[in-house]
């Protein structure tokens with residue numbers, strides 16, 4: 001575990017300082033206790049020899065002074081180390097996460113990452129400098145006492161020495177059980193938290209169904225499961241805890257029996273017997289007390305493993321000589337196969353989008369359209385085949401350089417809780433007012449800005465919730481214009497927008513596609529977008545089923561024609577009253 005903790009921190013200096021200081025105090029404590037032997041030997045005689053005892057008493061006094069001074073220093077050093085370790089770990093994890101493939105950021109992982117950065121780092125740093133240091137004391141004091149006992153009588157030192165590794169083995173078992181129980185409890189706690197959120201959000205439905213106060217069956221199940229896991233955890237921890245205490249007490253009992261036997265057979269004098277039994281008690285106390293920290297040690301082990309797992313998440317491989325500029329904006333898939341898990345999401349996909357053209361991706365849900373756009377931006381690496389941009393494999397590029405030439409318009413656009421202008425400027429912080437307004441006009445965002453109470457200075461709320469889905473997509477398209485990205489990947493909203501937004505978003509996408517400098521891949525759901533495409537790639541179950549121009553494919557009457565007619569048909573639907 002010490003190795004694991006040492007690895008977790010990129011600069012373990014503050015940790016080393018706390019451990020060295022605590023270690024020094026523990027050894028000093030053991031040595032000061034060892035002074036009992038010569039002092040008692042000098043004083044517990046028929047005629048006490050004060051002259052012989054004096055140097056040891058002076059040494060003891062100096063030792064106590066040093067110990068006192070170290071006790072004063074240890075508090076601020078521990079506090080500073082706690083702060084420094086938590087802060088450096090947070091920064092390190094944040095830096096590491098920026099190098100992970102974007103595909104890593106699933107909802108569940110994002111939640112776990114936030115908890116690790118905000119909570120786990122602080123708790124781990126605190127446990128390491130407090131519980132870790134106390135456990136170190138709990139081991140080093142007994143080990144020093146064993147060394148002192150060796151000097152006085154090796155026969156009693158042997159059982160003490162044998163107790164230490166056996167106790168440590170039992171302790172390790174105990175904290176490992178605690179770590180595994182913590183893991184189990186976290187699963188149950190997450191389930192309860194999830195059900196509690198669901199319970200809160202579903203109150204209107206539950207009340208309407210008459211279950212407002214009694215709760216849902218799922219919530220009750222989650223609470224029962226939590227209780228059951230807790231009980232099981234306590235049962236699992238009982239045996240390792242008892243076996244640890246048993247080992248320590250057995251070691252003490254053996255020393256006691258041997259000491260009495262040696263005293264009776266005359267091979268150990270009374271004064272040494274007394275001193276060694278006092279030392280044995282001080283051996284048992286800290287070692288026995290270490291079990292009280294087993295749950296802290298278990299939690300520390302569990303949290304350190306969690307941080308280490310995050311640190312070990314592989315980053316995207318880097319090319320040794322990365323290409324730093326996209327020369328031209330063509331895109332080519334060549335026999336690409338890719339899977340997220342077992343089942344391939346794309347199989348042997350090949351197609352080409354010449355620079356300056358617009359390609360519409362069509363296909364049923366789950367056919368792999370979004371995956372194609374993710375691979376262009378290198379959110380993931382292909383399993384086989386290659387994705388080329390400007391004739392260069394995307395793996396050969398410096399990733400930020402590749403992304404600087406790509407704009408992505410997602411279906412669900414996330415906006416930051418700041419003004420609409422700031423949100424747009426993310427794409428190009430140095431854009432002039434004219435550039436900003438031109439981008440807004442092209443994306444039909446100008447109409448939205450005019451309507452907003454504070455125009456460009458209107459705050460859009462958390463996630464952009466003050467704007468409708470279509471309006472947020474217009475902000476995202478305006479970003480693509482402002483960024484002057486030569487490659488734009490668009491996931492057109494599949495769900496129905498209100499007629500005004502529908503027309504505006506379609507027009508904005510057509511405006512993007514019209515620029516001959518720009519290569520656009522659009523996951524198209526609307527006839528207007530399909531009609532604006534130069535080229536269509538139809539996918540089904542991860543395979544390319546058709547490619548060609550929209551007019552050609554309409555004529556052949558395949559998948560594309562069927563989807564196009566479905567879209568047209570859906571568009572003609574209206575509700576009559």
Ligand SMILES: Nc1ncnc2c1ncn2[C@@H]1O[C@H](COP(=O)(O)OP(=O)(O)OP(=O)(O)O)[C@@H](O)[C@H]1O
Nearest residue numbers: 106340341345363364365366367368369370371372
């Ligand atoms: N992050 C992921 N992890 C695991 N599997 C995924 C992930 N994303 C997509 N998939 C799976 O890969 C396949 C292709 O998904 P993809 O999202 O590319 O399809 P799509 O055509 O864009 O679908 P839709 O139109 O519904 O968005 C599907 O089977 C999907 O379940």
